[in-house]
Amino acid sequence: MKKRGGLLAAPYTVWMALFTVIPMLLVVYFAFTGEDGRFTFGNFSQLLGYGAVFGRSFWLAALATVVCLAVGYPLAYAMSRETGAVRNTAMLLLMLPMWINILLRTYAWMSILENKGLLNQLLSFLRLPPVRIINTPAAVALGMVYNYLPFMVLPILTVIQKIDGSVIEAAQDLGGSQFTVFKRVILPLSLPGVLSGVTMVFVPGVSTFIISQLLGGGKSMMLGDLIEMQFLGSTYNPYLGSAISLVMMVIVLISMAVMNRFGEGEEEVMVL
Amino acid sequence: MKKELIRLVDCTMAFDGEIVLNAINLTIHNKEFLTLLGPSGCGKTTTLRIIGGFETPTSGSVLFDGVRINEVPPHKRRVNTVFQKYALFPHLNVFENVAFGLRIPQSVPVTEGGKTRQKKVRLQEAEIGQRVQDALELVGLKGYHRRRVHQLSGGQQQRVAIARAIVNRPQVLLLDEPLGALDLKLRKEMQHELKEIQQQVGITFVYVTHDQEEALTMSDTVVVMNQGNIQQIGTPVDIYNEPVNAFVADFIGESNIIQGVMHRDNDVSFAGKRFLCVDSGFDPDQPVDVVIRPEDVRLTAPKDGQLRGTVNSVTFKGVFYEIYVDVGELEWMVHSTAAPKVGDEVGLCLTPEDIHVMDRPDLFPEGAEALTIEDIDPEPDFEDKYVDEEPPEAEL
Numbered sequence: 001m002k003k004r005g006g007l008l009a010a011p012y013t014v015w016m017a018l019f020t021v022i023p024m025l026l027v028v029y030f031a032f033t034g035e036d037g038r039f040t041f042g043n044f045s046q047l048l049g050y051g052a053v054f055g056r057s058f059w060l061a062a063l064a065t066v067v068c069l070a071v072g073y074p075l076a077y078a079m080s081r082e083t084g085a086v087r088n089t090a091m092l093l094l095m096l097p098m099w100i101n102i103l104l105r106t107y108a109w110m111s112i113l114e115n116k117g118l119l120n121q122l123l124s125f126l127r128l129p130p131v132r133i134i135n136t137p138a139a140v141a142l143g144m145v146y147n148y149l150p151f152m153v154l155p156i157l158t159v160i161q162k163i164d165g166s167v168i169e170a171a172q173d174l175g176g177s178q179f180t181v182f183k184r185v186i187l188p189l190s191l192p193g194v195l196s197g198v199t200m201v202f203v204p205g206v207s208t209f210i211i212s213q214l215l216g217g218g219k220s221m222m223l224g225d226l227i228e229m230q231f232l233g234s235t236y237n238p239y240l241g242s243a244i245s246l247v248m249m250v251i252v253l254i255s256m257a258v259m260n261r262f263g264e265g266e267e268e269v270m271v272l
Numbered sequence: 273m274k275k276e277l278i279r280l281v282d283c284t285m286a287f288d289g290e291i292v293l294n295a296i297n298l299t300i301h302n303k304e305f306l307t308l309l310g311p312s313g314c315g316k317t318t319t320l321r322i323i324g325g326f327e328t329p330t331s332g333s334v335l336f337d338g339v340r341i342n343e344v345p346p347h348k349r350r351v352n353t354v355f356q357k358y359a360l361f362p363h364l365n366v367f368e369n370v371a372f373g374l375r376i377p378q379s380v381p382v383t384e385g386g387k388t389r390q391k392k393v394r395l396q397e398a399e400i401g402q403r404v405q406d407a408l409e410l411v412g413l414k415g416y417h418r419r420r421v422h423q424l425s426g427g428q429q430q431r432v433a434i435a436r437a438i439v440n441r442p443q444v445l446l447l448d449e450p451l452g453a454l455d456l457k458l459r460k461e462m463q464h465e466l467k468e469i470q471q472q473v474g475i476t477f478v479y480v481t482h483d484q485e486e487a488l489t490m491s492d493t494v495v496v497m498n499q500g501n502i503q504q505i506g507t508p509v510d511i512y513n514e515p516v517n518a519f520v521a522d523f524i525g526e527s528n529i530i531q532g533v534m535h536r537d538n539d540v541s542f543a544g545k546r547f548l549c550v551d552s553g554f555d556p557d558q559p560v561d562v563v564i565r566p567e568d569v570r571l572t573a574p575k576d577g578q579l580r581g582t583v584n585s586v587t588f589k590g591v592f593y594e595i596y597v598d599v600g601e602l603e604w605m606v607h608s609t610a611a612p613k614v615g616d617e618v619g620l621c622l623t624p625e626d627i628h629v630m631d632r633p634d635l636f637p638e639g640a641e642a643l644t645i646e647d648i649d650p651e652p653d654f655e656d657k658y659v660d661e662e663p664p665e666a667e668l
């Protein structure tokens with residue numbers, strides 16, 4: 001029985017080995033290798049010069065995550081309370097952008113946010129002063145929120161939907177108003193969804209690229225752009241690119257571990 | 273007579289135009305143990321949910337202490353529910369599950385400078401702790417307060433659900449088949465304990481079950497329901513001894529139900545014979561149901577019996593034998609301490625008191641489905657009488 005199970009998993013095991021484990025090992029190998037092919041820590045000392053890019057990447061990813069959560073949680077909650085056509089329409093509107101190529105979506109945002117773009121035309125039509133938002137970190141954050149919002153909403157929605165209706169009725173029965181029921185039952189029970197939503201926005205958020213180039217101009221370079229440059233761009237240096245990737249991955253892993261711990265702690269507090 | 277606490281007046285409930293409760297009238301008295309008994313799907317849960325505030329009747333009134341509460345939401349009713357599937361909070365431990373209702377601020381009237389107003393009051397942590405411990409002790413779960421609910425057995429979860437409800441000292445506790453998921457032995461124990469708890473805390477229990485034995489052993493009042501209608505309301509003894517129709521007789525305990533004709537008072541014929549009986553007040557030659565309890569039938573030698581039959585099967589049931597006797601067109605069930613052999617010829621004897629003659633109700637009259645929501649007057653005129661001067665805001 002066990003053998004059979006192992007056999008069934010074989011294609012996936014091979015896949016993992018070929019496309020996950022081996023590339024990871026290569027990244028580690030390159031990160032500790034100099035241009036002369038010798039072992040070195042030199043790539044990491046070069047990283048110090050890119051502190052600002054690291055800072056910006058994590059800061060923008062965190063900002064986008066917070067905004068996604070602030071917008072996405074109420075949206076998920078509202079959707080969970082709807083049924084039928086309303087829910088399906090909301091779901092469609094949420095998913096629709098994901099079916100359009102990311103470049104197209106981002107170009108669309110460019111034309112909206114440009115100095116003479118749709119947004120400013122609308123503002124001037126309303127006799128309001130124009131905003132300069134294109135080529136700022138704010139535009140990048142906006143683009144990221146737009147891109148990653150579904151990844152926040154869907155896990156939260158799934159978890160809220162799974163909450164047993166009779167548990168909510170029990171809370172009402174015990175005297176809980178709508179607000180109390182939300183605060184003391186729905187919110188704590190939806191935390192696992194929040195946790196996976198945050199992960200699914202923050203992790204890809206840190207390595208965002210293209211969005212930052214198109215909406216942020218040259219001034220908002222993020223780690224994704226920096227890594228791309230090392231492998232494909234003018235400053236070809238896969239050793240440095242690997243080192244950046246490795247450090248970014250370690251920082252992301254640490255952030256996730258801390259957050260998971262925090263999430264568990266939350267639950268414990270609730271239990272007390 | 274005890275004080276009236278809850279009254280359902282002509283309560284009808286329809287889902288998508290389909291009637292599941294048909295203008296039921298029910299009075300629940302203070303400190304009573306009242307059981308709604310009936311087969312699955314007869315509307316017991318719906319009745320309970322109307323009292324709890326989770327459903328609003330399509331027409332009719334729900335009165336609490338004489339005040340109409342149709343529109344009062346569940347969290348403002350002094351009623352707590354033990355749900356069919358416990359519905360414990362999975363993210364909270366036993367203590368916090370029980371404390372849930374106690375942690376919600378209650379509005380109480382306070383008088384200051386001659387003026388009375390509502391004030392939100394929170395219980396002190398010490399009092400919450402004390403009351404939770406008392407409730408857990410009452411249900412026999414002392415020392416379990418730190419457990420996670422998923423670590424508990426079904427019976428223990430059930431006790432937590434009961435403790436969580438009674439800790440709030442509701443005036444009424446609604447219990448929806450609370451013992452349904454437990455095995456027989458545990459169920460018997462819990463029946464006993466629930467009855468004790470009810471007497472100890474002195475609150476009204478409205479209990480739902482489809483188990484007639486449970487209903488008979490625990491209740492002060494049994495309400496037998498079928499197909500959204502109340503068939504009979506009475507004490508367990510009344511319901512058992514004087515069922516008003518064949519449905520109740522059949523549902524409460526085991527019965528032989530035989531179609532017969534009531535010729536005149538005290539004269540009924542069935543199974544091809546005429547019998548003397550104690551019933552009267554039927555139309556001449558009215559078709560009736562004759563109900564005979566298996567333990568009332570006496571087995572005799574074939575020549576001494578009023579009816580004759582052949583024994584089809586004999587099953588030992590502990591205190592008695594359950595014997596099926598083929599009497600012409602019908603197989604009768606007889607309980608007897610003596611065991612005949614399969615294939616034996618036996619006589620069956622009945623005294624007039626053993627014969628219960630009942631109207632044959634048209635439970636499913638022709639065109640019953642034709643009754644739809646349009647047939648129900650949405651604004652019966654009694655409503656106004658019970659509307660209190662206070663807006664329904666007034667908490668119960």
Ligand SMILES: Nc1ncnc2c1ncn2[C@@H]1O[C@H](COP(=O)(O)OP(=O)(O)O)[C@@H](O)[C@H]1O
Binds near residue numbers: 312313314316317
């Ligand atoms: N929310 C609902 N929507 C539609 N039909 C319902 C709903 N609740 C109950 N019913 C129907 O009402 C009838 C009575 O249900 P219920 O009160 O749960 O019966 P019981 O508790 O006696 O088994 C059933 O036929 C059930 O299908």
Ligand SMILES: [Mg+2]
Binds near residue numbers: 316317318
């Ligand atoms: Mg039910």
